[in-house]
Amino acid sequence: MEANELRIGNYYDQHGEFKKVDVNVIKELQISDRVWIKPIELTSEIISKTSFFYCLDSESFMISDCTLKLYDYYDDGFMCVIFGNELKFIKYLHELQNLYFSLTDNELYITL
Numbered sequence: 001m002e003a004n005e006l007r008i009g010n011y012y013d014q015h016g017e018f019k020k021v022d023v024n025v026i027k028e029l030q031i032s033d034r035v036w037i038k039p040i041e042l043t044s045e046i047i048s049k050t051s052f053f054y055c056l057d058s059e060s061f062m063i064s065d066c067t068l069k070l071y072d073y074y075d076d077g078f079m080c081v082i083f084g085n086e087l088k089f090i091k092y093l094h095e096l097q098n099l100y101f102s103l104t105d106n107e108l109y110i111t112l
Contacts, residue, residue, distance in 0.1 A: 011110065014036065051109040059071070067082060
């Protein structure tokens with residue numbers, strides 16, 4: 001992961017433990033050659049720990065206003081669809097956090 005992919009508050013995996021990015025993490029990533037953090041792969045289980053809920057009718061995860069949906073993309077990630085239009089393919093939790101923040105100016109609620 002590159003420092004420019006992350007925002008303060010993003011979650012990452014450090015040796016199997018989920019942690020939040022802070023200023024020190026970003027600084028360390030900018031100067032470090034070693035890869036000591038990994039992205040958290042987006043799964044149905046991870047998404048169910050966010051503000052999204054599963055909708056059987058559309059077989060997708062959606063946010064409360066139903067305008068933003070996530071469709072499982074052959075176990076390789078999720079397609080984000082907004083107002084019926086494919087917006088972006090996402091594979092990692094920090095990507096979902098960043099996309100959600102970009103669209104709403106709010107942090108995505110997560111309980112890990």
